[in-house]
Amino acid sequence: MTTLLEVSGNDPMTDHHIIPLDFDSIDGVPESHSWPPFDEPLNKIQTCDLQDSLIPVIDLTNSKAMNLIGQACKQWGMFQVINHGVPSNLVKKIESESRRLFALPTHEKRRVLRSSNGVSGYGSARISHYFDKGMWHEGFTIMGSCVDDAKVLWPHDFQRFCDTMDAYQNQMKQLTHKLLLMILETIDATQEEIDWAISTHDSRSPLQLNSYPPCPNPSHAVGLAPHTDSLLLTLLHQGDINGLEFFVDGLGWRHVQAVEGAFVVNLGDLLHIFSNAKFPSVSHRAVVNQSKHRISVAYFHGPPFESRVAPSAKFQKPRFKSLLVKEYLSLKSKHCDALSLIQT
Numbered sequence: 001m002t003t004l005l006e007v008s009g010n011d012p013m014t015d016h017h018i019i020p021l022d023f024d025s026i027d028g029v030p031e032s033h034s035w036p037p038f039d040e041p042l043n044k045i046q047t048c049d050l051q052d053s054l055i056p057v058i059d060l061t062n063s064k065a066m067n068l069i070g071q072a073c074k075q076w077g078m079f080q081v082i083n084h085g086v087p088s089n090l091v092k093k094i095e096s097e098s099r100r101l102f103a104l105p106t107h108e109k110r111r112v113l114r115s116s117n118g119v120s121g122y123g124s125a126r127i128s129h130y131f132d133k134g135m136w137h138e139g140f141t142i143m144g145s146c147v148d149d150a151k152v153l154w155p156h157d158f159q160r161f162c163d164t165m166d167a168y169q170n171q172m173k174q175l176t177h178k179l180l181l182m183i184l185e186t187i188d189a190t191q192e193e194i195d196w197a198i199s200t201h202d203s204r205s206p207l208q209l210n211s212y213p214p215c216p217n218p219s220h221a222v223g224l225a226p227h228t229d230s231l232l233l234t235l236l237h238q239g240d241i242n243g244l245e246f247f248v249d250g251l252g253w254r255h256v257q258a259v260e261g262a263f264v265v266n267l268g269d270l271l272h273i274f275s276n277a278k279f280p281s282v283s284h285r286a287v288v289n290q291s292k293h294r295i296s297v298a299y300f301h302g303p304p305f306e307s308r309v310a311p312s313a314k315f316q317k318p319r320f321k322s323l324l325v326k327e328y329l330s331l332k333s334k335h336c337d338a339l340s341l342i343q344t
């Protein structure tokens with residue numbers, strides 16, 4: 001069995017790529033985290049009508065849901081889902097437990113800091129090492145059980161946190177399967193390919209809690225810098241505070257309107273490869289704001305790391321080489337644009 005730790009383990013990170021800012025004591029954006037203004041002001045978080053939001057909000061109880069999902073996958077590589085069956089009280093709990101964790105004093109959070117070649121624990125985003133500047137972000141990654149870390153944080157009250165994380169991961173797993181079945185059917189995947197995509201028997205899907213504290217100068221800070229997600233599919237809970245943006249050729253950065261109770265579904269690199277580039281792996285980023293502490297929770301789903309990924313057998317002219325999932329992840333840990341390196 002290969003774990004994400006082994007896949008990324010040959011690329012240990014240095015401390016400044018792991019330790020987030022001490023948000024308890026900071027009162028400005030330090031030079032190390034000060035970004036030149038992007039193409040558009042990062043602090044312009046507008047509110048807008050749902051109609052203004054480009055990516056569709058799809059009701060999973062709608063009889064046309066599969067078609068709508070297929071279209072959104074091709075056009076945007078991203079959509080939102082409502083009426084998805086995940087209990088709303090569990091979503092509230094994951095948000096409140098995440099806030100409870102990030103509200104702890106910095107020195108306590110640092111007691112569960114991710115190790116230099118590890119995956120689980122408190123720390124900066126894994127994409128930090130691609131960039132010279134740090135991000136206005138702190139995260140907590142759960143891979144498998146979180147009991148050890150939770151016991152350090154709350155020796156007498158760790159169960160509540162762990163039970164919530166476990167229950168949420170179970171729900172995310174079910175929803176991911178449901179969505180993958182629909183998505184793969186729209187490109188006529190074979191049963192064997194479907195089994196590959198939904199199987200997770202030798203790997204636990206990582207759950208990433210993200211925290212973006214209010215920022216005194218949002219136009220010079222970046223919550224999460226532009227990236228694509230590596231695995232097949234990401235399910236993101238972004239609460240009711242806007243901050244997620246995605247890149248559209250010709251239109252630039254567009255924000256994803258926060259919709260109460262919805263999950264943002266975004267397709268990752270492995271699905272881009274499997275769909276022979278029919279589905280984009282959408283470039284996205286998170287922006288920060290001056291007054292609100294934004295939390296998001298991302299569940300990343302991928303196939304077994306020992307399995308192979310390649311364009312579906314139905315494509316006559318594969319645009320990507322076939323390789324082991326773990327080989328792709330290892331390449332991605334070194335190159336932000338790993339997809340371009342495996343083109344045929």
Ligand SMILES: O=C(O)CCC(=O)C(=O)O
Nearest residue numbers: 208210243244286296298
């Ligand atoms: O917080 C967000 O809106 C984006 C999170 C994200 O892209 C990630 O965790 O990979």
Ligand SMILES: [Fe+2]
Nearest residue numbers: 227228229284
């Ligand atoms: Fe992401």
